[in-house]
Amino acid sequence: MKINNRKEVAISLYLFFFIILLDIMFLIVAKKIFAISPILLYSLFLVVFAFSLWRIITLKIFSMEASEHIFTIKYRHPLSKVHQPVLEVPIQKVISLKAEKGVINYILVISIISRKGIRNFYYRLGRLPENQNEKFRKISEFIASSRFKSETLY
Numbered sequence: 090m091k092i093n094n095r096k097e098v099a100i101s102l103y104l105f106f107f108i109i110l111l112d113i114m115f116l117i118v119a120k121k122i123f124a125i126s127p128i129l130l131y132s133l134f135l136v137v138f139a140f141s142l143w144r145i146i147t148l149k150i151f152s153m154e155a156s157e158h159i160f161t162i163k164y165r166h167p168l169s170k171v172h173q174p175v176l177e178v179p180i181q182k183v184i185s186l187k188a189e190k191g192v193i194n195y196i197l198v199i200s201i202i203s204r205k206g207i208r209n210f211y212y213r214l215g216r217l218p219e220n221q222n223e224k225f226r227k228i229s230e231f232i233a234s235s236r237f238k239s240e241t242l243y
Contacts, residue, residue, distance in 0.1 A: 186198075
């Protein structure tokens with residue numbers, strides 16, 4: 090089972106590029122039409138440009154995959170093709186998996202068993218469509234059932 094937020098990130102990426110384009114067009118038009126002080130005009134341009142560029146840089150595509158034996162979480166930037174595995178553990182070590190709604194974004198909380206005890210990992214998921222909640226529930230049930238199977242074998 091696999092979950093990712095590729096579509097939502099692509100939409101956000103195009104939106105921020107469009108905002109940058111509008112910002113440049115506004116700068117060109119405002120210099121000729123409006124009688125605004127150049128300092129105010131350029132500072133407004135820089136604020137909007139910097140915010141949009143910062144949001145483009147911080148965008149990440151989140152991918153979570155649960156197979157029979159391995160649980161993997163990967164991040165990558167939408168303009169890069171390199172996947173960076175952030176967490177890769179045997180599925181028997183995963184205790185719980187839940188997606189919590191934050192103020193703006195969802196946060197994934199994963200609890201695993203390690204040598205030092207139970208460790209919690211937190212990952213920012215961004216915005217998720219409604220059908221992803223059902224997939225999270227199915228993966229949580231899959232992890233719980235695989236954990237139950239491994240406990241009965243030992």
